[in-house]
Each structure stands twice: as C-alpha cells, then as structure tokens.
Amino acid sequence: MRNTLDQANSPYLLQHKDNPVYWQQWSDEIITLAKEMDKPILLSVGYSSCHWCHVMAHESFEDQSVADVMNEHFINIKLDREERPDLDKTYQLAHQLLNRQAGGWPLTTILDPHTLVPFFSGTYFPKEPRHGLPAFTELLQKISEVYRDKKGDIAEQNQRLTQALRVVAGGETGGKSDSSSSTKSLAEALCSSIIERHDFRYGGMEGAPKFPQPAIWYSALHLLESKDLEARNVEALSQAVIGSLQGFSRYGLFDHLAGGFFRYCVDERWDIPHFEKMLYDNGQLLSLMSEAGHYFADGELMQSVDLTIRWLEEQMLAPEGGFYSALDADSLDEQGVSREGAYYCWSPQQLDFLSDEEQQFAKAYYGLNDTANFEGQWHLVTRKAWRDVAEETQVHQKQAPILMESARQQMKLVRDTRPLPFRDDKLLTSWNALTLQGLLQAKKAGSKAVSDGLINGCRQYLREKVWLNKQLWACFKDGKAYQQGFLDDYGYLAKALLLSLADTFSQQNWSWLKQLCDILWQEFADQERGGFYFTSDHQETVITRHKSWSDDAMPNSAAQALEAVWVVAEMTGDTERQIFIEKSLLQAGSEAEQAPLQYPSVIRLLEVWQQGLxxxxxxxxxxxxxxxxxxxxxxxxxxxxxxxxxxxxxxxxxxxxxxxxxxxxxxxxxxxxxxxxxxxxxxxxxxxxxxxx
The missing domain is CATH 3.40.30 (Glutaredoxin)
Structure with a gap:
C-alpha cells in the first residue's frame, strides 16, 4: 500500500499526502480491503484549520517510527470532517457514548472493519506520554492486541453501541407532547437557562473556553418579542443579549483591523482567541449582529458587520462568487517559524509608522499600554470606548473617530504584508448558504458594506456550480462539485432563498426554493414521525441515519428546513405538509423539554407556531x-x-x-x-x- 491522499480534493487531506502513513480516503474499496485483510481501521478525523490536528500530525503522522506501527497494524483512513459531516456526526456520537464525554478534533477512532462500529475512540494523542495520555505507538500496539485476542468482547460491545447509536442518533428518545402550553414553558425555560448561565460581567456564557454560540443568542433575540415571557425576564434577557454581542465585537473574538470573528476564546474575558476564522461562524454572526444591531440601534455592532463583510470580500471571496472555508490559526512569524496568532499580534515598537498622536490613541484604545496578553505580544482588544480614550488623550470628540480610523487602516496595511495564514480554499455549500443568509440580513439592517453584487454573486455560485441536474452538491474545489448534499446544504440554502425572496421576489428563486423543498420532503423527511434525516434516502448509511433537533456549532438544519417547508406550504396551501409541520414541531418540543439550552432554534420555531405564522x-x-x-x-x-x-x-x-x-x-x-x-x-x-x- 501507499499514501493515496495526493488524489484528494480536500486541502486538509492534501496536507497529509507526504506523510509516511499509508493514508487512504474513505471508500467502499478500502473498507472491503480492510475486511479481507481483517485489519482494524484507524479513522483520523480533522480539518485544515484545526490547531491540535496540526500538532498531532507533526508529532506522529510525519514520524516514520509511528507510521510503521500504524501501517503494520491498521488500515489508515484520513477524513475531512467538513467534507463528510455525516460520518463525523456518527463517530463523534460514538466517542461520546464510549467515553461519556464530548469528543472534538482530531478524532482518533478505531473501527471494526466488518461493522464499521468503533471499539475504541479518543482525540489527540502525543507521540510520547504527556498530559496524562499514553504514547501513541504504545496505545496502538495494545489496541491491535485487543482486536486480535478479544474479538468476542469487541463484538458484544459493538452490538450494544450500535443499538445505542441508533436510538440516540435516530431521535427515538423522549415521548410525545401535544400540550399547547408546552411552548410557553419551553420559552420560559430557555430564557431562565440563558439568564442563569449568562456571564453578566463579560458576556456570553460563564466559564472558559468561550464560544459565541450564535444559535442561542439568535433565538434569545427573537424571544424579546415573545408574549410568553414576563417583563422582568425580558429585561434580563435583553441585557444578556446586548452584553454578549458587545463582548463578541469589543474584545479578542473580533479582528478589529480587518473584520471577521475567530472561532472561540480560551479565557472568560474574550481576550485571547483560538485564531482560526471559520466561514460558518461568520455567516451566523453576520445574521445575529445585523438583526441585533438594527433592533438595539447599536452602531458598534453594525460596524462589526461592515468590517466582517469587507473581510469576506477581501480575503475569502472566490472567483466563482462563493466564499472559501477557513483561515488557519497558525502562520509564519518574523523568523519564519509557524506560530499561532503570528499574523494578528503586535508589539508597541511595531507602530512606529503611525504619527505620535495616532500611536498614543491606538495604544490606549487597543490596550497596548497594558501588560502583553499573548505570549509576550498584544492581541488587539478594546477595553474602553473611544470617547473615553479621546477624553484621556485630550483628543476632540469629532477628531477621535477620524484619528482612530486612520490608525486602523495603516495598521491593517502593515499587517497585510505579513504571510497570510493557510486558507482552506474549498467551498462548502452549507457554509456559503449561512453566509448568504448573513449578507441578506445585513442588507435588511442597512449595512454600508454589503452590496447586491456580493449577494447575487454568492447566490449565483450556489445555483450554477453546486445545483446541478436538480441535485445539490456539498463541496466545490478546482472547478468541480463533489459529495452529495446533506440536510445542512438543503436546509440552510432553503432558508437563504426565503430571505432572498423577502428581499426581492423572483420567479427563478421561487421555483428553485420549491424544488429544494420537494427534495427535502421526498428524500430527507421522516413523513411518518416528523423531522428530517441528515442524509437523504439514497446516500450511504454508516451504522445509522441521524435525526436531531439540537443545535451545535451550526444552527439545527432540520429547524431551518422545517421553516422553509412550512412557509412554502402556507404559500401554496399544501395541507399534507402543514400536518407534517405540526407533527414535527410536537416531536421537536418533546425533545427540547429535556435540555432547552441545546434546542434554541426549535424553541424559536415553536414560539412562532404558538403565536401564528x-x-x-x-x-x-x-x-x-x-x-x-x-x-x-x-x-x-x-x-x-x-x-x-x-x-x-x-x-x-x-x-x-x-x-x-x-x-x-x-x-x-x-x-x-x-x-x-x-x-x-x-x-x-x-x-x-x-x-x-
């Protein structure tokens, strides 16, 4: 065997094409080979901008001695979780069931080749024992021995795990609910959970690390108009929403020079991010910040919207009109060493190109007079309002914004000369659809940066490059669409087309939306019980088909699909699908009762259902x-x-x-x-x- 990743489309897989590990892509042929050889499959799941994926690659996958162990005992498959979210969902859930804790990336899981059920699962493992973790090679040798000597135990465990996966992934937990009062109680429960866990000092949820969790705050924003909440809860929820969004935009989660939001922060103050920028985060945050900025008449939020749109146009826009997937956290520093955050961080002496007045203002505004906050350098945050800085530096209130904007633009120009972090240049349909939603919401909110050209270009890309022969494809790279679309792709795009039609109604987009809804109904819907499966009825099923109403890093695509099918059904008078909507919402409400904070998108839709579309x-x-x-x-x-x-x-x-x-x-x-x-x-x-x- 040999490493065959040089044939891959994924930039993440191509990063591993020169590893001495005999990496393969997921395929029927490779799985058949593993069965014939009776070798367990080592499945390594990650993505191109994942920091710890890079660490494990440098430590282990580039090391010949580690590769020798892997090649001898396993069939090794490398998977880009962004290309195959269906497989990632299955094996992340399996990891959770096996270990009683959440997974993450890199995901390192060992599969029985005959059933594809994992009998061992972990995340990052070091080459040498460290962090309380065993050496990777020693672990692999023990796993190989277990597979050889204890196949009966593995088969018994696999049977139990398969049953658990089918129950949990298939949405078979929970009972039925048909009480009209449950919507009110769910809205109250979500509101109470948000207020209880909200960090009223720094914004977001308490603790660290801190993720922006746009789905929670988007639903919280909409609940401010709910008739089901008491006035005091609405006031507290309003403070939580605006405080969180200001936390996102003022501190380290946001790139103050070029725009765009990082994936998460490692501390409770939103000071230091994990420096990768993901398109799916920014698409969601565009929608959230736009609606909230307009609702609260908050100029700071709208400024973050405008800068983010400019960043998308400048660094993420593909020639086809869609947007690339991500920027890595790591880049080359001045010594040519790859380091996390090198592209974004500063030292005060690097500001000599500014005038004395600009330097004084910028250092005070961005916190460069304080103690360095990241590895001896400064990641830019704003702890003070510019008006307060103007008063402290004795700059006139009318001159201060001009001075600050001049400093920002010059700092950005200097930073632009640094090596850009690695950019994952595949285009994902689902993430582009979320971004299209964000651009349309920004236009509705009056953004100064968004243009019809940018919106139309993204929509045209989706229509011409990945909507082929009335089928949606999930990925696009090097002029080629590949991988059949998942529920994320169809659901997010259907919601984007609804927003497009609300902006400007066209016969073409209306016809397109109806076709998407027909496919959602015919190929993804569980017409008998309600809800949608993540894969269509003709896609590959590994262990089980997933069906869930919970939100995660991205909004629940079943909820977005349901909203689109619902509106189209109401527009066209389709009573069969209207009955399905009610059945689905009752099922979703029953599931959401168990943990409201995990189901904000569902609770928002249930609130609409209760109040009336x-x-x-x-x-x-x-x-x-x-x-x-x-x-x-x-x-x-x-x-x-x-x-x-x-x-x-x-x-x-x-x-x-x-x-x-x-x-x-x-x-x-x-x-x-x-x-x-x-x-x-x-x-x-x-x-x-x-x-x-």
Missing part, C-alpha cells in the same frame, strides 16, 4: 411596493414573512391564492386563516398592528 403577499407595480414592504418588514417580527411580487410574476399557485388586480393589493394570512385583500396603506397599517385572536 404571518404571511404577507404584496401585488402591484414595482414603484408601489417598497413603502408597504419596508413598513411590514421593519422591526423584529420573528413569525412575519413579507413578499412583494411585481407585475409580471405569474406563478399559477400564487396567482390563485394571491391574485394580481388592477390596483395595489396586500394579502395577509395568519393564525391559520387568510383575510380579505387590503388596497389602502392606512388600512394595512391598522391591520398589521392589530392582534388577531
């Missing part, structure tokens, strides 16, 4: 529609969707339910009933603000 369809000339559309779409209305159809859009189904007339017409359907057409702006305002019981 509200659809507005406006028909008229192009110049007539914007005032009505802007009035209805302004503000935080979680259950309201507004679509403005100019004359010339003649979808037969929409024409039957919302017919165009000679004059401006507004149709509203809410709380499972449709109302007479409205043809007067003042009447529309009155009706829109009236509670319907």
């Amino acid at each position: 509200e659809l507005w369809v406006l028909r008229g000339e192009g110049f007539e529609l914007p005032p009505l559309q802007e009035y209805l779409a302004t503000g935080l209305n979680p259950g309201r969707w507004v679509f403005a159809l100019e004359k010339g859009i003649n979808d037969p189904v929409l024409e039957e339910k919302f017919p165009a007339t000679e004059q401006l017409s507004a149709y509203c359907c809410r709380e499972h009933q449709c109302f007479p057409v409205i043809d007067d702006f003042e009447a529309l305002k009155e009706f829109a603000n009236r509670n319907v019981n």
